[in-house]
Amino acid sequence: MNDVIVVGLGPAGSTAAYRLASMGYKVIALDKESFPRYKPCGGCVSTKIDAIKDFDFSHLVESTISGAIFSFKAYKSLDIISDKPLGYNIMRDVFDNFLVEKAQQAGAKILEERRVKDFIVTPSSVTVITDTGEAFKGKFLICADGSVGGVARQYFGFDSKESAISLTTEVSCDTSELAEMMGKIFIDFGFVPHGYAWIFPKKKFLSVGVAGEARYLKGRKLQDCFEAFTRGHRVLKDCVIEKRTGCTIPFFYRECRR
Ligand SMILES: Cc1cc2nc3c(=O)[nH]c(=O)nc-3n(C[C@H](O)[C@H](O)[C@H](O)COP(=O)(O)OP(=O)(O)OC[C@H]3O[C@@H](n4cnc5c(N)ncnc54)[C@H](O)[C@@H]3O)c2cc1C
Incomplete structure (x- = not known):
C-alpha cells in the first residue's frame, strides 16, 4: 500500500511527488512516456517558481x-x-526530466511507460490500472496527467x-x-x-x-x-x-x- 499515487510526471506531478517523498510519504509516480520526453510548450516559466522550488535549477535556464x-x-x-x-x-524536455530526477532522489518510486487506463476508488483506497496490466494501490491519488490526459478529461x-x-x-x-x-x-x-x-x-x-x-x-x-x-x-x-x-x-x- 502506497501513501500516494501520482499519475503524470509533468511539473505538477513531479513536484507533488518530490514534496511528498521529501516529507517521508511512500510515493509511487507513473507516466505514460519515457523521460526525457518532448512537451509542446513555449517553455517560459514565471519567476513565481522561485517561491515554490526549494532547489537550484539555474543551470537549466536558457x-x-x-x-x-x-x-x-x-x-x-x-x-x-x-x-x-x-x-x-x-526546454521542457530537460526541465521536466530534471524534476523527475529530483522526485526520484527524494525517494519517490518512478515508473515510466505506464499509461493509467482506469482507477477504482473505495472509501479507504484507490487502485490505478495501467496499460501494462499492472495495478497499484494507494491511500490517495493525484491526477496530474495534464490537459490532454485521459484521467483529467474523464473527471472534467x-x-x-x-x-x-x-x-x-x-x-x-x-x-x-x-x-x-x-x-x-x-x-x-x-x-x-x-x-x-x-x-x-x-x-x-x-x-x-x-x-x-x-x-x-x-x-x-x-x-x-x-x-x-x-x-x-x-x-x-x-x-x-x-x-x-x-x-x-x-x-x-x-x-x-x-
Ligand atoms: C502550446 C503550449 C504552449 C505553452 N506555453 C507555456 C509557457 O510558455 N509557459 C507556461 O508556464 N506554460 C505554458 N503552457 C502550459 C504548460 O505546458 C502547462 O501548464 C504545464 O505543462 C502543465 O503541467 P502539468 O504537470 O499539469 O501537465 P503536463 O506537463 O501536461 O504533464 C502531464 C504528464 O502526464 C502524462 N500523462 C498523460 N496521461 C497519462 C496517463 N493516462 N497515464 C500516465 N501518464 C499520463 C504525460 O505524459 C505528461 O508527462 C503551454 C501549453 C501549450 C499546450
Missing part, C-alpha cells in the same frame, strides 16, 4: 526574461521592458468547442539573431483569430507556436495561421521548419463558472 515584445501581424511592436526578471526560458469532461488548439515547433536560426532576441519573449496578434503566435528564444532554438480558440478558427486551419505567421515574420521567414506538434488545450473553467 535565458532570463525581462521584456515582452507585442506586435500585430509581425509589425508595429510595443516593447514592454521590466527592470526585474519576469520569467525563465527553459471534454468538449472540443470549449478548447484551444495549438501548433508548436523548435526552429534553428542565425546565432547573431538569437543573441539579439535573448532576454525577451515575442507575442504577436492578428495571424490567429481569437488567438496569438509567439517566439520564445532559447540558446540554440526559437520555440515558435500559434494557439487559438477552436470554435473561432472555423474552417481556417491552424496550420494556415502558422504558415502565415512564419512566412510573415522577419526572423522566421527564411528558417527551415521541420517538425510541428499539435496539442488541444481544454478549458476546464466551465466548472469554475458554476
Whole structure:
C-alpha cells in the first residue's frame, strides 16, 4: 500500500511527488512516456517558481526574461521592458526530466511507460490500472496527467468547442539573431483569430507556436495561421521548419463558472 499515487510526471506531478517523498510519504509516480520526453510548450516559466522550488535549477535556464515584445501581424511592436526578471526560458524536455530526477532522489518510486487506463476508488483506497496490466494501490491519488490526459478529461469532461488548439515547433536560426532576441519573449496578434503566435528564444532554438480558440478558427486551419505567421515574420521567414506538434488545450473553467 502506497501513501500516494501520482499519475503524470509533468511539473505538477513531479513536484507533488518530490514534496511528498521529501516529507517521508511512500510515493509511487507513473507516466505514460519515457523521460526525457518532448512537451509542446513555449517553455517560459514565471519567476513565481522561485517561491515554490526549494532547489537550484539555474543551470537549466536558457535565458532570463525581462521584456515582452507585442506586435500585430509581425509589425508595429510595443516593447514592454521590466527592470526585474519576469520569467525563465527553459526546454521542457530537460526541465521536466530534471524534476523527475529530483522526485526520484527524494525517494519517490518512478515508473515510466505506464499509461493509467482506469482507477477504482473505495472509501479507504484507490487502485490505478495501467496499460501494462499492472495495478497499484494507494491511500490517495493525484491526477496530474495534464490537459490532454485521459484521467483529467474523464473527471472534467471534454468538449472540443470549449478548447484551444495549438501548433508548436523548435526552429534553428542565425546565432547573431538569437543573441539579439535573448532576454525577451515575442507575442504577436492578428495571424490567429481569437488567438496569438509567439517566439520564445532559447540558446540554440526559437520555440515558435500559434494557439487559438477552436470554435473561432472555423474552417481556417491552424496550420494556415502558422504558415502565415512564419512566412510573415522577419526572423522566421527564411528558417527551415521541420517538425510541428499539435496539442488541444481544454478549458476546464466551465466548472469554475458554476
Ligand atoms: C502550446 C503550449 C504552449 C505553452 N506555453 C507555456 C509557457 O510558455 N509557459 C507556461 O508556464 N506554460 C505554458 N503552457 C502550459 C504548460 O505546458 C502547462 O501548464 C504545464 O505543462 C502543465 O503541467 P502539468 O504537470 O499539469 O501537465 P503536463 O506537463 O501536461 O504533464 C502531464 C504528464 O502526464 C502524462 N500523462 C498523460 N496521461 C497519462 C496517463 N493516462 N497515464 C500516465 N501518464 C499520463 C504525460 O505524459 C505528461 O508527462 C503551454 C501549453 C501549450 C499546450
